[in-house]
Amino acid sequence: MSPLSxxxxxxxxxxxxxxxxxxxxEDGLAPSSPLVPTDSVAGRSLVIVIAIMTFLAAIAAAxxxxxxxxxxxxxxxASSEASVQxxxxxxxDIEADLRKAADIxxxxxxxxxxxxxxxxxxxxxLAPWLGQxxxxxxxxxxxxxxxxLDPKRRPDLAALRSELADATPNAVLxxxxxxxxxxxxxxxxxxxVSVMIFFLIVGAMxxxxxxxxxxxxxxxxxxxxxxxxxxxxxxxxxxxFQRRFLALGLRGALIGGGAAIVFLFLARMLTRSxxxxxxxxxxxxxxxxxxxxxxxxxxxxxLAGGIALLTGYxxxxxxxxxxxxxx
Amino acid sequence: MLSFENxxxxxxxxxxxxxxxxxxxxxxxxxFLTGPSGAGKTTLMRLIIMALRPTRGLINIFxxxxxxxDKDEITETRRQIGVVFQDFRxxxxxxxxxxxxxxxxxxxxxxxxxxxxxTELLRWVGLGERKHALPSxxxxxxxxxxxxxxxxxxxxxxxxxxxxxxxxxxxxxxRILRLFVELHKSGTAVVIATHDLSLMDQYDAARRLVLxxxxxxxxx
Numbered sequence: 001m002s003p004l005s006x007x008x009x010x011x012x013x014x015x016x017x018x019x020x021x022x023x024x025x026e027d028g029l030a031p032s033s034p035l036v037p038t039d040s041v042a043g044r045s046l047v048i049v050i051a052i053m054t055f056l057a058a059i060a061a062a063x064x065x066x067x068x069x070x071x072x073x074x075x076x077x078a079s080s081e082a083s084v085q086x087x088x089x090x091x092x093d094i095e096a097d098l099r100k101a102a103d104i105x106x107x108x109x110x111x112x113x114x115x116x117x118x119x120x121x122x123x124x125x126l127a128p129w130l131g132q133x134x135x136x137x138x139x140x141x142x143x144x145x146x147x148x149l150d151p152k153r154r155p156d157l158a159a160l161r162s163e164l165a166d167a168t169p170n171a172v173l174x175x176x177x178x179x180x181x182x183x184x185x186x187x188x189x190x191x192x193v194s195v196m197i198f199f200l201i202v203g204a205m206x207x208x209x210x211x212x213x214x215x216x217x218x219x220x221x222x223x224x225x226x227x228x229x230x231x232x233x234x235x236x237x238x239x240x241f242q243r244r245f246l247a248l249g250l251r252g253a254l255i256g257g258g259a260a261i262v263f264l265f266l267a268r269m270l271t272r273s274x275x276x277x278x279x280x281x282x283x284x285x286x287x288x289x290x291x292x293x294x295x296x297x298x299x300x301x302x303l304a305g306g307i308a309l310l311t312g313y314x315x316x317x318x319x320x321x322x323x324x325x326x327x
Numbered sequence: 328m329l330s331f332e333n334x335x336x337x338x339x340x341x342x343x344x345x346x347x348x349x350x351x352x353x354x355x356x357x358x359f360l361t362g363p364s365g366a367g368k369t370t371l372m373r374l375i376i377m378a379l380r381p382t383r384g385l386i387n388i389f390x391x392x393x394x395x396x397d398k399d400e401i402t403e404t405r406r407q408i409g410v411v412f413q414d415f416r417x418x419x420x421x422x423x424x425x426x427x428x429x430x431x432x433x434x435x436x437x438x439x440x441x442x443x444x445x446t447e448l449l450r451w452v453g454l455g456e457r458k459h460a461l462p463s464x465x466x467x468x469x470x471x472x473x474x475x476x477x478x479x480x481x482x483x484x485x486x487x488x489x490x491x492x493x494x495x496x497x498x499x500x501x502r503i504l505r506l507f508v509e510l511h512k513s514g515t516a517v518v519i520a521t522h523d524l525s526l527m528d529q530y531d532a533a534r535r536l537v538l539x540x541x542x543x544x545x546x547x
Contacts, residue, residue, distance in 0.1 A: 231406035
């Protein structure tokens with residue numbers, strides 16, 4: 001006999017023994033409540049902690065993405081430029097050397113353009129170091145040729161350097177490789193630090209979730225005991241805790257991830273409005289225009305989902321281990 | 328179904344609460360467990376549901392030595408025992424309906440499959456109109472009845488009830504006893520721990536287990 005038909009049968013027989021029913025019946029039942037209460041002060045605090053951690057983790061991930069993308073742009077831009085510097089040397093006509101060097105550059109395959117900076121333009125380049133208003137006409141200031149390279153068909157710079165040296169011994173070709181290497185190192189360092197911060201945040205959040213789970217098990221000790229006595233298996237109880245923490249984790253992660261998306265959107269708007277200022281230019285140089293694109297938003301959403309799953313999984317594992325130890 | 332052989336239990340380094348307790352509970356049997364307050368009735372019930380381990384002696388339950396059962400086997404065994412606690416042990420954040428349905432829910436049953444039975448049982452114990460209420464707003468008697476309904480809903484092979492009529496009026500006490508008797512007739516072994524002599528007098532066919540000074544005396 002099934003338990004259900006048993007109950008009906010039992011009640012029918014008990015009624016048959018002369019016991020009247022006491023009350024009527026209401027229609028409609030609410031959906032089943034979670035067996036572990038979700039709405040508590042500790043639960044709300046955990047949502048706030050997860051929201052903050054998700055926000056920070058999302059910003060760290062976005063910073064890594066932005067710098068990685070910006071560094072690709074910087075390097076592409078820098079690698080398509082080179083410069084030739086000619087120092088004034090006694091006994092040589094620098095203007096003739098400039099023209100000779102420019103001719104060689106323009107005839108080299110892979111060089112799109114070679115633009116000679118005038119003496120005034122070259123002197124302007126020194127203004128940040130020497131200050132404005134100085135008369136540099138008597139000083140032997142070096143002269144510059146700015147060279148635009150074809151990034152798809154870069155010239156043989158070693159051969160070009162040697163040809164220039166033969167024609168104009170005072171010319172030095174700089175292809176910015178040292179700058180590019182430093183730029184690459186800096187970008188990699190920023191990305192590595194962001195990734196490290198990201199993992200530290202996720203680790204700290206894991207510790208917060210673990211301690212909240214242990215507190216929840218202690219607070220709900222009586223519920224756990226009743227569940228055991230009515231025949232609940234450890235896996236069932238652990239799953240109930242997992243459901244509770246998954247719900248809390250999802251709420252916190254969505255709040256944190258949503259806040260990060262709003263923050264990045266506002267940062268983009270602000271950098272656009274500050275673009276004309278020196279500070280805005282520097283920010284833009286470092287992070288681009290704060291646009292992480294669809295890919296970035298997907299990363300943040302995946303991150304929020306991952307954090308919610310991690311919260312649920314961690315709590316389930318901790319509760320299960322705790323229950324096994326109790327046994 | 329259940330046997331205790333020379334079971335003793337002491338808490339910490341204190342004196343033995345139960346001493347050389349030996350008895351059997353046969354299938355389809357009915358017994359009252361009685362004795363003065365503090366005699367160890369609740370402790371004996373906690374030993375049966377394996378919430379406590381004996382300090383000595385052997386407890387055999389459903390053909391197995393309880394000391395050899397692993398966690399999953401203990402869970403399986405508890406599913407065959409219905410328990411009515413003296414302090415009710417209802418979950419305060421669940422409605423009465425959800426509390427009564429709990430033993431079926433932990434088995435993974437679909438809510439729709441037991442809804443009518445739970446509702447009917449609640450109605451029968453006089454709580455049909457209060458099934459959405461939370462335990463915190465109920466009287467002691469109402470909690471008692473909900474606790475009884477929870478113990479009965481999964482048709483246990485063994486029912487343990489600790490002072491099940493301690494918080495209800497005599498009329499309802501008779502009805503609850505009638506329910507236990509019908510449960511017994513349908514094949515469940517019943518153990519009711521009670522101080523209530525008038526309740527015991529209403530069912531003379533029951534065996535009486537009397538706990539006094541930590542020892543158990545049996546009156547057939």
